[in-house]
Amino acid sequence: MKKRILFFINCFCLLLFSCSDQWLEVKRDISLTVPSTLDDIRALLNIDLLRYDNIGLAEESADEYEVTDITFNARTPRERAAYLWEKNILDGVTMLTEWDDNYKQIFQCNVALDALLQYHPDPSEQHLWNLLYGEALFFRAKTFFNLAQLFAAPYDATTVDQKEGIPLRLTADVNEKTTRSSLRQTYDQILLDLTTASLKLDAQPLDVRQTSKPAAFSALARCYLVMHDYEKAGQYADSSLQINPALLDFNALTETPTYPIAPYNVEVNISTTLFPPYAIFNRTNAYIPTAVYDLYEDNDLRKTIFFYNKADGTIGFTGSYLGTNQFFHGTTSSEMYLIRAECAARAGNISNAVADLNSLREKRYRSIDFTPLTAVIAEDVIQLILLERRRELIRRGLRWQDLRRLNQEPNRSVTISRTVSGVTYSLPPNDPRYVMPIPDYIIQATGIKQNIR
Secondary structure, three states, rough: OHHHHHHHHHHHHOOOOOOOOHHHHHHHHHHHOOOOOOHHHHHHHEEEEEEEHOOOOHHOOOOOOEEOOHHHOOOOOOHHHHOOOOOOOOOOOOOHHHHHHHHHHHHHHHHHHHHHHHHHHHHHHHHHHHHHHHHHHHHHHHHHHHOOOOOOOOOOOOOOOEEEOOOOOOOOOOOOOOOOEEHHHHHHHHHHHHHHHHHHOOOOOOOOOOHHHHHHHHHHHHHHHHHHOOHHHHHHHHHHHHHOOOOOOHHHOOOOOOOOOOOOOEEEEOOEEEEEEOOHHHHOOOEEHHHOOOOOOEEEOOHHEEEEEOOOEEEEEEEOOOOOOOEEEEEEEEHHHHHHHHHHOOOHHHHHHHHHHHHHHOOOOHHHHOOOOOOOHHHHHHHHHHHHHHHHHHOOHHHHHHHHHHOOOOOOOOEEEEEEEEEEEEOOOOOOHHHHOOOOHOOOHOOOOOOOO
């Protein structure tokens, strides 16, 4: 059953945005393949596809890595274009994972949700039904959120009704017309899905691959953070930490050039993989800029846990919470401490903000060298927290959304730059290129509005 459904998910995404007679046959076959039992739905939601966060373009465009001129010249035209923030980064692209696979995930979730709404559980099945419903909503919301960070404008409460959002597909109905929602509608749907999911899920997942209340709460905290709703972001970060406050003590980790951080460790609320792993930013080709490496003090254990010296003399990254050379994009308790701290500082609650910051730093600095921070001025504390955020969350696929959010504050906006073959390329704050273009084949098939870059 799982293999048949996955096959039709792929068929759906190949034909969804086209007018093809082949689709009539696919539709007839799908009607025979809809999951009919809770075990079928569990198998559908366990497919690896849902654990990939397809935001490679965002990581490609962020300023947390660089490549040599030799590496740059060896990469594909599309990778080079994204690296330099060119306006037309998708010229000639006929398949884009960040669009196609994200909508595969959404279709997969909608198949599960539609099946659950048709299923009438007996009392002994109600708990499992709730978990599956919450999990499907969680993964759908997560994917909508990822799409919004790529293909919709940064959230601004004054323009959310005028700005274009993303297509919101809420059922598995293949006849549904593809249209773009407003930015407000996009975020309203994400919040609705996540809030409902948080009510259905358990505090502890049945196994490490499944979702939970801390996963939903931490996703809500991330969402409200990019919406500049710091009160609610702080509340949901706190809700997550009330269930999972655990932090890894980096003093207990072994400094090694391989992967010192174990997957599914005590900090992880949900483990997902940043995808696709474009060659331009992978462990082999990319290196950490000196300006980023220098953000870490010598007594900061992350300086040796997260990084290693490459053979060419540059600095490489080895701090993935996946325990592999792939990049982690899930949520952790450490991220929630930083969100709760930032929100407290923005509200003027300095003592709580500093306490959260010190709770994290105590587990990241050598015990014999650790000195608690004592800042008392709100702006100073916010700056310290944002600096700590850069150190802690490096290479997790979050820098792009942080730039989009913080560039809206004049005192925190930055111009990012890269130099290739002696020429410097720059991306100023709030530039239209902070929104990715929608693939031309989608525009041609659906008639939806293209993003202006």
